[in-house]
Amino acid sequence: MSSRWHGLRVAFVVFHALAVTLLSVPSPVGARQDSTWTDPHVRQQVLGGLEPFRGLLGDRDDDAVIALARALSSSFLDLRDAVIAPFLPYTRAVGAGQGWQMFGSLNDRPARLRIRVASSVSGPWQTIYLARDPELAWRRELMDEERTRALVNNWSWERDRSQYKLFTKRWARLVAEDHPEAAVVEFAMMRFKVPAPDELQPGVDPPARESWVERVAVPAQEPR
């Protein structure tokens, strides 16, 4: 092998290693969005994570600490974006994108998707699906498929409600195929607080409250 070709190969290996290294440097999800910093869970996580260091932050109150964290995140992201810009065309073209924030923080108040049907808006409602419930298992395999789970997980974090609304409109038609008697399909994210270990009771679901309730008359849209 010619030394020039080998030199190019060495340069490429270094370039690739540098690209994946720089792109893997954390980019806080949603750090540039206003909604992120007003999210109670995010605030709790940031304040909780910085708790041991509050002494170093002077007498800043919680809002000031959040503002400082946001400013630092923003500056960091600006720097990161500038550094990785030359590598992005390459990583996008060859599928070498990075981004490995997985379970970085846990959702204290997750939500399960619930689907109910009724022959009229006034009810009575019949629950046909509750995520991970063995009996309320409408189209369980479809709902358990990993891409469906990943999508629904966004809404467990109360992210992107517009996509949730689109989802419910489409899913309502699917429900109607299996439940022709239904005139209304209701979707809700049943939010619960993760019980402490001594509060966890085998076989008992923790109390949950409805959020993101969407009722869709079926057929919701023009059929295909």
Add this chain to the structure above:
Amino acid sequence: MRRALARLSEWVGREETGTALALFRIGLGLCVLNVIVPMLSLGVHRLLLVDVSDGGYRTIRADWLLELLGGPSVAGVERLSVMTGLAGLLLALGLGGRVTAALTLVGCISLFKLNTEAGGGHDRLLTNGLWLVVLSNSTATLSLDCLLRTRRLLSDRAVSAWPRFLAVYQLVIVYTATGSQKMGVDWMPWGGFSAVYKALLMPSWRRFDMSWIGPLYPLTQLFTVLTLIFECGAVVWLLSAWFRDTRDRPGRVRATFNRLDLRRVWAVMGIGMHLGIQLFMNVGPFSWVTLSFYACLWHPDEWARLGRRIVGRRLGISGRSR
């Protein structure tokens, strides 16, 4: 600096037999099938990956490949999925060399970006791995290409080792990055090391009812700590490789690494973690994709020795590095 460059050049120029890369290829090919087959058989693609005009739930934009195959319609997405799945199957079987690998890669890239909200880290790791397979001669052995070329399934044809090194490096990057981002209070002592406990109760990811784990909370706390140690300490694999490579140099740390083979210790921890995740949680093919990378942790010589031990006879390959 000159010595470092010389070492880097020597390292990139290394050759070895292709067993490890072949196992890596087979693993990733099977992972592609693991993604495509359930998606198609359950019809998930019709709802999540197809444009709203053809039955999906949202607007979907097609890239050049999907446009060639018919656009973001049911027919187009199914063609793309089937093409990618078939390419994945051929990749696992080792037919078509880098062309098949490239086809699998572009198919996956095109498919996964249709709806990134319905994807995950496993998509990214899979395409990263597939790119390394494209860069390597992964069908030199344990492949139909090898069978057609030599009439044997195994060959000691030399291949470049650097893609395998980059695969190990990518694995270390994944773990280090994810470990360093575990900044939530649940990963901290002042959060009770409750992260694993809570993760097992997440409705999005749990595989079955986990309401029985309350009494096992101390065990989950231990696993939380071990997870952090494992992920943040994944650089051990790079250090192990460096110390093995320079075993002739003095140093107590080097000697300890070489004596204890911490690479194996970390691999056992990682395999245990991923199997545990796979048992109790449903996070898609992430564990299988990651474990495919583990094939690259061992030199082909070591895989050959393992093969001989399992089969109980000489395999007829030397596994020599050059």
